[in-house]
Amino acid sequence: MTPDLECVALTKRFDDATAVDNVDFAVPQGSFFSVLGPSGCGKTTIMRMIAGFLPPTSGDIRIKGRSMLNVPPNKRPVNMVFQHLALFPMMNIEDNIGYGLRRAGLPRADIARKVDGVLDRIGLPGVGKRKVHELSGGQKQRIAIARCMVLEPDVLLLDEPLGALDLKLREHMKIELKALQAAFDTTFVYITHDQSEALVMSDQIAVMNNGRFEQLGAARDLYYRPETAFVAGFVGDTNRWPAIVVRAEGDALQLRTDSGLTLHGASHGRALSAGDRADIYVRPEAIRVAHTGEELIHFDNRLSGQVTSILFNGAASRILFRDDEGRGEIEVTLPQSGEFAMLEKGARMHIGWSGAHGNCFAAGTGA
């Protein structure tokens, strides 16, 4: 089956800077695809090329198998939800949503019916006569999506549309967007720098850096099996130690960090041998805490020390831990069982994690 959207060797250069460098991907019909990357990584350039506002320097963009290279933006079966939504302030909601239909030359009665239909689907029936500024942030968001969806595009592009919302609403809209995508069964291409938006909503995520895709995969793969140091550092929180490989046996590595710790790690198939410089990435939640050392006896990395700081954040609470020799601070997520809820600053603790959770990458490749 032809994918809804396919980019082949897509490249965009501005003068001498390469914004998008030879990017390939295909988005299957009805899926939620995200491009995740820091600002300036080229993700907005990709989106503008797909929408048709920028011509690619080389490569091809195909929608349902049809090349879009010489198709102007107003003729592409793609619609875009802009970062600041770009609703037309001079029109009411009905006219905003009906704009594309009017341009397509539909009869008035059909337009009215379709507009009412889509307002029902986004759960805002009867707001048609209101002005844009009379709606709340979340409602505007839904109107912006409805304005595109009423045209039944093959692909819907979303350019960080949640950026302007406050935190609570953003959390809510994440779930709602996912639900809307399922309801409309349309291919969504979502651009964001916020990893939690990408992780929560997407079927597939491409992590982008410096104009290239670092890794393309499901949220879980990116999180647990990052393929590059950049992905390990960018997706999720992590502890990072610069180190030198002391011994390598297959995947298992033994390393000495610059701060003097001896740690076990895993290369997960990457070429690292004794004497190489490497960075070790360990997620805060992969580290176990205990009151006594015996409880952690089965972990190959064990440290004892004290709590230097408590970062309380409800279920995502963490501690900063410093080992007895004072070799740097380690961020550790507290278990949600409430077992350590009453932990005090300065308390003596033991921590440990398995070497398999210590992802090692050759030094200097990370973010």
Next chain:
Amino acid sequence: MRAQAKLGFILLLMPLLLWLTALIVIPHVDMFLISLRERVGVGEYATSTANYRTFLNEPLYLMTFARTAIMAVAATFITLLIAFPVSYYIAKMVKGRTQSALFLMCLVPFWVSELVRTFGWMILLRETGVFSSLLQWSGLVSGPVEMLYNDAAIMVGLVYTSMLFMVVPLVTTLESLDDSVIEAGYDLGGSGPSILREIIIPHATPGIVSGSIVVFMLSLGNYLTPTMLGGKDSLWFTELIYSQFIVRFNWELGAAFGFMLLILSSVIVWAMLRLTGQTLEKTMG
């Protein structure tokens, strides 16, 4: 504290109030009173509407009045047609230094006095002027051509004089239109003309209206340009007022004319606002 703030407010308002009373309210009240008196003997006056009747019964006055109104509206419209693409280009198509440079170039002609600028047009358009010589030199015409002293010359002068006052409000409103709104128009299937009609012009309406009001008022009340560029067949209403006050020494009739001009401009501006559904607060605020 409150009393002090109030005093400060009144003091700050004073120059404006003085200006309004001394230069606007008092002269108009006085002019209105003068326009309502009729000289019945030497130094003897009676209250009557004779001056207004003279205005209405004399075809030359009425014709000039109507001509001035129509020409001023036409000048406003032509200025808008030329200024809109210019403003759109300055506000949306260019950025940074080019933008300020272009904007400055609109302003530069206003560094010299209106008299000199109008004289510039005379140099270009007169019988022995630049255009006439060029046409003769290129062989397109056999003798000198007089391009001054007609309605077209007045129109050119008026549009040229007013351009800046249309460009400034237009650039300001067009700049406030988010580029992504225009892009959204294209993205949703709009074409150039439909985006202009449905998105850009509705957004720019306050700027269009305020620019048009200013240009219309300036054109209607312009004295220099029509006098210098217009001929005997191209009378402007302000010239009639001038001749009544200064040449004929008939202040009564001159005042009545002045009042008619005030009514005319008020009515046309009001009609323009009604037609476009704007209010004065919205366009000037």
